[in-house]
Amino acid sequence: MSAQDTVRAAALERRYRRLLRCYPPGHRQVHREEMLGVLLATARPGQRAPGARQTVNLVACGLAIRARRALRSLADESWQDALAVVSLITPAVMLIIAALDIAVAIRVAVVEHYAYPLAGPFWQTWLVSFLDGPVTVMISWLAVVLLGLTGRRRPAAAIASIALALALFSLLATLIQNGAWSGGFPMFLITVGQGPVFIASLAACSLAFSAGPRRGLAIAGRRQACLMIAALAGVFGVPEIVRMVRVSAPVAASTVSLLDITVLTIAAAVVVTHVRDTVDRRVAALLAPVLLVDAASIRFEFDAISTATVVLSLGSLLFAVLVWPVAIASWRGRVRRSSHALPT
């Protein structure tokens, strides 16, 4: 082999090594030297660079193996356990948010009644302002929680899905009504990425594709579950409580935001400090986007539409959509495992 040939072979090997970085680390560790041997053995004499077809093939196959391994890790038991915990936490959070909404509605009704005594009897004002939405929402989430805790996961998932559809519908209605469309795409994203809708999506999805809240309670334990519920409900309940206390006096946006940030930090701390094992890490990964949504809305209050708000909203929206395929893949893995386990 001439000196030139050696240089060419070294260049080819270097290029192949670079291409093999498309493969997942575990695969690379075992097969890199072996694959390099095959690649160099199949190369033409004097070849200096991988051909276009071979490059595409190596990149595509490396990414396909990565995707396959990622999917296989989703079928891992821990994702199913994490989804079960989430199916316990999220409906309870929705129930608390709905209850706070009702409390706010009553408070507003009382204030309105005393501000405009001629508007009619108190009960009428009260009922009108409050019967339409919040009660229906609260009853449905109460049903989801009770059905879930009594082991009727499927009906709970069905009601949660209906509640999610209604929440999305009312969100769109509000958007159109308020002319938020005029705010353009970023405004739309921020509103769509709203917390409660996001939590409802998580609830419906985790109930549909996991063993359900009872299993979640067995995994997380009562104490941890209550802490997580309180933390998340706090994140989204704080604005409600502030509105309830200071119903007539306008609250400075910065006051609310500071309060929000404090609650958000506490919630994040609760979620993070309770990570003990893989399941907890997965639970945190599923719930973290919820906190991201809240961070987006805080940013929004501070400086309206900025790159940060758009990125945060877009990120949370992406998570909200991604949760579904993740849950379905994990569920299918569980079904496959149990069908394998049957004959033994």
Next chain:
Amino acid sequence: MQEPTFLILTALAAGPQHGYAIITDAGRTSGGVTRLQTGTLYMALDRLCSAGLVEPDREEVADGRLRRYYRLTDEGAALLAAETERRRATAAVAAQRLSARLAGGTA
């Protein structure tokens, strides 16, 4: 079963082989029609190994390069047998119809 998978299992049916030998064997078996790419081979091997149809056999160093041999497991052999039977049946039907067509043409 896809053609590369069939050719890889067929190559291993003769005995344990390393990657380069599988590629040359596949080329020969398919009459030069299928040129197995290295990426495709190792993606298939990854899948076949995790499905338990193929397993690593032994390692050797030749010309300073690592060579890993793969062998067919009993499950792999059973799958190859089933696939071969299926292909044989399909080919038999095709052959039968073609001969009937030829007979019809000459009559």
